[in-house]
Amino acid sequence: MGQSDWDRWYGTLERAFGGLAESPEERELWNDLTECERSLGVWEGDACVGTAGAFSFRLSVPGGALVDAAGVTMVSVAATHRRRGLLTAMMRRQLDDVRARGEALAVLTASEPVIYGRFGYGTASWSLKASIDTTRVRLTVPAGTDEVRLRYVAPAEAAAACEAVYARVVPGRPGMLARRPGWERLPLLDPAQDRNGASPLQCVLAERSGEVVGYAHFAVKPEWDARGPEGTVLVRAVEALEPGAYAALWRFLFDIDLTSRIETLNRPVDDPLLHLASDVRRCGLVVRDSLHVRLVDVGAALEARTYQAPVDLVLDVEDGFCPWNEGRWRLTGDPKGASCKRADEASAPADLALSVRDLGAAYLGGVRLAELARAGRVRELRPGALAEASLAFGSAVAPWLPHGF
Incomplete structure (x- = not known):
């Protein structure tokens, strides 16, 4: 075009x-x-x-x-x-x-x-959506939180500092996008016609010893009823490099004057906020699908990631739409690296059989191969192979896509 x-x-x-x-x-x-x-x-x-x-x-x-x-x-x-x-x-x-x-x-x-x-x-x-009653939920914060300094900065003026924090966070969580030039404008997008009564975008930076270690993007929607203020804090993003800064930012958001609720549309399913909050039932949690993954080159994709535990198995992959992926692949890997090459079908019996769709679901470590097997989507062909593969493909941190595209 x-x-x-x-x-x-x-x-x-x-x-x-x-x-x-x-x-x-x-x-x-x-x-x-x-x-x-x-x-x-x-x-x-x-x-x-x-x-x-x-x-x-x-x-x-x-x-x-x-x-x-x-x-x-x-x-x-x-x-x-x-x-x-x-x-x-x-x-x-x-x-x-x-x-x-x-x-x-x-x-x-x-x-x-x-x-x-x-x-x-x-x-x-x-992704996790939350609607938190801040009049009923309190936070328990870790040691060091009180030493974090918070300050308001105009979002555009803070953009470089926020992007530096974001870039450091990306490698630590699967499923995040490294923002290429131009994409730093997306977090600042704030059309007046889309605010629906909320304030313009606001930004608070978290600093420790003069270094920016976190930030929050949010807006405030003031509302009043016969009982008084019932405003809502609309959280767009919270990122931090350490637990104290993360807790300090959320404590600030919980304590904004004239508000009684926090709404956030997209947080990771293993968000530490769930363990800071005193009452998770009053956080109004809803989970929905987020990133969908398609392995275009099975061998290269499986070699690009590492594995939680040593793995050595043959995958029989079904891929009717991209037939170059069809067939058997020998995957060997561990926490340091991996190799995935075509397997000789005559001499390499398959250990697991699955579609490329289900391989994509398991690729980032957030969906266990064992879950898919219980749904009948992965077949174990060698006893023990499923447990080995399910452990190896996992991730210590849940995958998460922080923004759409």
Whole structure:
């Protein structure tokens, strides 16, 4: 797709997602971030009837490596052109292109999760939504929290410091995206038309001994009833390099004057906040799917991460949509590294059989192969292989995608 086609192309996407025009600020950001050379459009005459794009990302994986990955995005088919094979054709072209670029992974967030499993994407991470009654929930903070200094800074002025903290956090949690140039604008996006009565974006930095060790992005929505103030703190992001700073930031958010609730839409499922809070039942927790992972090159993808425990097994992989992955792969690995090569089917009996979709679900360590086996999605062919593989593929930290794309 050429840059001159972007407005019509993006307009097709907006219509497919309900037809409400985005703010000029948001539209400008996505215009600037769109990689036109990686964007597909289906045209009927002058009308665009299908869209799909990809961003060039680096994704953190177990072991801390940052792996090149295609961030599949902006996928739509006009309602007038459904059930004609357009989506399948775009997915086919896109995965072929991803393979040609040498990217071992493709990832996406799904508006409708049911769509992408047939193209080999598995749900690999989850996000936690919380609605916390701060009049009933208290925090118990670790030693050192009181020595952390907090200060308000204008979000744009604090951007470089926040990005430095974010970059240090990324390798420690699978599923996070290293933000390439231009993407530092996304956390600052704050269109007035989308605030729904809330304040402009605010930022607080956490410092210890003069060093920035954490930050929070949030807004406050003032509300009053007959009993008095009932405001809500809308938390966009909280990141920190150490427990004291993390606790200090959350304690600050809990104690903002004239508020009685915290709303946050996206936290990791193993968020330490759950262990700081006095009453998790009053945190209103809801879990939903987040990042979906597709192994485009099984061998390269499995070699890119490390494994919690030594593993040596043969995987029999089914992949009807990307047949170059089909067949047996010998995986050997440990916490220091891994090798994954084609196995001779005549001399290498398979230990586990599974689809590439389920391999993608387990890839970041947040979904256990044993869970999938209990659902009938992974078959153990050698006794003991499932326990060995399930342990090895795990991650000490739950995978998490901190923002969409």
